[in-house]
Amino acid sequence: MRRYSAFAVAREATRYHQGWARAWRSPEPKKKYDVIIVGAGGHGLATAFYLGRNFGITNVAILEKGWLGGGNTGRNTTIIRSNYLQDPSAAIYEKSRSLYETMSQDLNYNVMYSPRGVLMLAQTEAEVRGYKRTAHANALQGVDTEFVSPERVKQLVPIISLDGPRYPVLGGLWQARAGTGRHDAVAWGYARACSDMGMDIIQQCEVTGIRQDGGKVVGVDTTKGAIDCDKLGVVVAGHSGVLAEMAGFRLPIESVALQALVSEPIKPCMDIVVMANTVHGYMSQSDKGEMVIGGGADGYNNYTQRGSFHHIEETVRALVETFPMISRLKMLRQWGGIVDMTGDRSPILSKTPVENVFFNCGWGTGGFKATPGSGWGFAELVAKGYSPLCEAFGLDRFREGRFVDESVAAGVAH
Numbered sequence: 001m002r003r004y005s006a007f008a009v010a011r012e013a014t015r016y017h018q019g020w021a022r023a024w025r026s027p028e029p030k031k032k033y034d035v036i037i038v039g040a041g042g043h044g045l046a047t048a049f050y051l052g053r054n055f056g057i058t059n060v061a062i063l064e065k066g067w068l069g070g071g072n073t074g075r076n077t078t079i080i081r082s083n084y085l086q087d088p089s090a091a092i093y094e095k096s097r098s099l100y101e102t103m104s105q106d107l108n109y110n111v112m113y114s115p116r117g118v119l120m121l122a123q124t125e126a127e128v129r130g131y132k133r134t135a136h137a138n139a140l141q142g143v144d145t146e147f148v149s150p151e152r153v154k155q156l157v158p159i160i161s162l163d164g165p166r167y168p169v170l171g172g173l174w175q176a177r178a179g180t181g182r183h184d185a186v187a188w189g190y191a192r193a194c195s196d197m198g199m200d201i202i203q204q205c206e207v208t209g210i211r212q213d214g215g216k217v218v219g220v221d222t223t224k225g226a227i228d229c230d231k232l233g234v235v236v237a238g239h240s241g242v243l244a245e246m247a248g249f250r251l252p253i254e255s256v257a258l259q260a261l262v263s264e265p266i267k268p269c270m271d272i273v274v275m276a277n278t279v280h281g282y283m284s285q286s287d288k289g290e291m292v293i294g295g296g297a298d299g300y301n302n303y304t305q306r307g308s309f310h311h312i313e314e315t316v317r318a319l320v321e322t323f324p325m326i327s328r329l330k331m332l333r334q335w336g337g338i339v340d341m342t343g344d345r346s347p348i349l350s351k352t353p354v355e356n357v358f359f360n361c362g363w364g365t366g367g368f369k370a371t372p373g374s375g376w377g378f379a380e381l382v383a384k385g386y387s388p389l390c391e392a393f394g395l396d397r398f399r400e401g402r403f404v405d406e407s408v409a410a411g412v413a414h
């Protein structure tokens with residue numbers, strides 16, 4: 001694979017960009033692979049990448065029923081942060097955030113990581129206490145966050161109204177090294193690197209069955225025929241329950257629609273990400289100038305990949321309260337994705353009742369930020385059968401009551 005560089009861009013500019021090679025191959029499936037990953041979202045592709053990079057396992061196929069990155073990976077609002085409360089969460093999200101810092105160089109692909117800072121507003125006394133507690137926990141975990149005053153909030157985001165009609169701003173949890181990244185580029189960068197290692201990314205190939213022999217996986221049935229494998233990693237977000245049913249067990253997961261919207265582009269007015277969890281809305285400004293807006297998930301299970309109208313209204317109302325100036329903006333687009341929610345709002349990175357079948361899911365409304373860390377840990381789990389990063393996120397925690405409760409950090413969509 002030829003490396004991307006400033007020189008290559010200049011060279012191609014002189015010949016109408018005719019010389020670029022395809023970023024990844026589109027091969028037909030082989031009969032057998034050492035590892036099959038189901039789902040070519042960011043997490044599936046990152047898993048494959050670290051299987052190759054960290055463990056030398058490259059006889060890998062990544063099977064995708066649609067197009068790569070077309071699931072939640074291409075539908076999220078790209079917020080990256082690691083200010084979680086519990087130690088196992090801080091470990092995996094901070095690992096992830098640190099991998100984002102060098103991802104463009106590691107993948108030779110510009111993922112536009114922008115550590116512009118994320119501010120979570122405290123608008124009730126309970127939130128003030130909760131975020132102060134998180135800041136203390138983060139200090140012990142080596143995650144750099146601080147609780148800031150309303151005056152500092154106004155300095156960081158001048159367009160905010162501190163005296164909202166219902167909830168005044170009482171402070172905020174500020175993580176200066178958090179930010180955003182280009183979601184498609186994360187998927188495309190991993191895909192290009194995986195293909196370059198000889199892995200097969202097979203799009204338009206839906207897994208329809210999981211074949212077993214004596215309680216052990218032997219392969220999958222797909223819309224492109226049967227494919228054998230020694231190990232199977234299932235990384236399908238909102239469709240995890242469907243795949244678990246194929247394997248013959250149930251997951252403690254609910255699939256619900258989560259949606260986002262963007263405004264018309266305007267001049268730069270906000271250079272950080274702001275989340276207002278009490279009124280339930282969050283916002284950042286894209287490089288194109290659009291305000292990127294998200295809110296809460298639908299309150300009922302579905303697989304529709306589009307959101308409901310009342311959520312748009314509630315989210316915009318919440319943000320107009322916090323940023324009155326956006327009341328004059330026109331909204332351009334709205335879309336949805338199906339997110340996979342666990343009861344404790346923490347992911348599942350786990351072995352399963354079927355030998356050599358592993359599941360990576362349950363990232364709910366906030367898994368984009370975890371993409372590289374999740375891939376790093378899950379690859380280790382698939383390759384070695386154990387990963388310190390994944391240890392607390394096994395399925396057995398639901399049976400044993402060892403929840404990793406992140407309802408404060410992940411209670412709002414992001």
Ligand SMILES: Cc1cc2nc3c(=O)[nH]c(=O)nc-3n(C[C@H](O)[C@H](O)[C@H](O)COP(=O)(O)OP(=O)(O)OC[C@H]3O[C@@H](n4cnc5c(N)ncnc54)[C@H](O)[C@@H]3O)c2cc1C
Pocket residue numbers: 038039040041042043044063064065066067068069070071072073074075076077078079080205206207208235236237238239243258259260294335336337338339363364365366367368369370413414
């Ligand atoms: C509107 C919205 C906003 C969000 N905002 C943020 C945010 O700001 N920050 C953040 O950290 N997270 C956010 N998230 C969550 C984040 O997008 C997800 O947690 C993350 O992208 C999940 O990645 P994934 O690779 O696990 O899943 P996906 O990207 O959904 O990939 C799973 C893939 O599996 C494929 N698949 C499913 N079934 C099969 C099958 N049978 N055979 C083959 N392939 C199959 C799907 O087609 C899909 O491509 C948001 C989500 C949404 C919907």
